[in-house]
Amino acid sequence: MALRAVGRWWRKTTTRSRRGRGGPVLALGVSVLLTVLSVLGSRQPGVAVLVIGPVLACARLDARRTAAVAAAALSLALGAGAANGVITTPGFGIEFLVLLVGGALAVRDAARHTADAAALARATDVAQASQDAILRPMSVELDGIEVCARNRCAVPGASVCGDLYDVVHTPYGVRLLIGDVRGHDLDALRTTAATIGAFKDLAYLTPGLADLATAMDARLTPELKAEDFVTAVLAEFAPGEVRIVNCGHPAPVRAGKQVRLLEPMEPAPPLGLHPKPRLCRFYLTSGDRLLFYTDGLSEARDADGADFPLLERVGDALAALSPSDALDTLYAMVATHTGRAPTDDIALALCRPTSVIAPATAARPSAPAARRES
Known part of the structure; x- marks a missing residue:
């Protein structure tokens, strides 16, 4: 006793x-x-x-x-x-x-x-240190496109998060990648590095954006385990428009005169599962802002299980004067909605054209199956 x-x-x-x-x-x-x-x-x-x-x-x-x-x-x-x-x-x-x-x-x-x-x-x-070198907060302007991106890890003290992003200036325009890798462990770090590396290597060499997604899938598949994959959105900015290829990732939001999702014509599986995505083209006008994000934002739930009302709130958040302030406002809105620390990683990339030029009538077609939406 x-x-x-x-x-x-x-x-x-x-x-x-x-x-x-x-x-x-x-x-x-x-x-x-x-x-x-x-x-x-x-x-x-x-x-x-x-x-x-x-x-x-x-x-x-x-x-x-x-x-x-x-x-x-x-x-x-x-x-x-x-x-x-x-x-x-x-x-x-x-x-x-x-x-x-x-x-x-x-x-x-x-x-x-x-x-x-x-x-x-x-x-x-x-x-x-490896993740900080791979995935750093950025605030840059490339060829008339202002980009502000950052991520927040949901697991306290976690060394590796599952979200990724990158932006490069290529002969085909400014190209952006945002994606989500399963898990928070060292395998996720390896996959994150491989995905960003494939994007950096191939974005300068591949004219078509859909072909870029196919090439990245071919590069990544041998390095992924059977159950692994990477959801991703690839975007390419051109005069007066943005071209988007979506591989199983939440659709970006365009905020301007209206707030709407830039959804693909047909869903495509993530990288690692052999997607054959189709390219979509969307107009850009003066004052438009494009928000690219991971599902930690769109699927953030409150105590009753309701998802964050993305389309209802994102317009107010993106109305902030600077992209950095807009992202801070959006993170604060999510925290208020959930009432607790996030349960998933959240990566955000906000893009704003600093000048919009009307698209040329004889512009190079990005893909034969491309369509243009308002």
């Missing part, structure tokens, strides 16, 4: 203690309490039970502090043996040996988990 009480006390108090400060005190407290029970109790449990102190310490402390607790337990055992007059008996010697071996094992385990924690911390730092 006494040991059960000690266990309950440990679980309650360790949750309130600060690691590295309260831990040694608590472990030593357990050892002292067990020593008192050993000396005063009518049914003495024996000094071997003091091994509980080092065992508890190794679960929370490093090897040095665990060794200090083990040494204290050995000293308390000797004191208890002397007080009970059994220090020279064979039984005490056996129990003291058990305590000694148990303390040594506890120190070894503490050293192991400390090393594992340090290795994990180093790996996390490397992953975070």
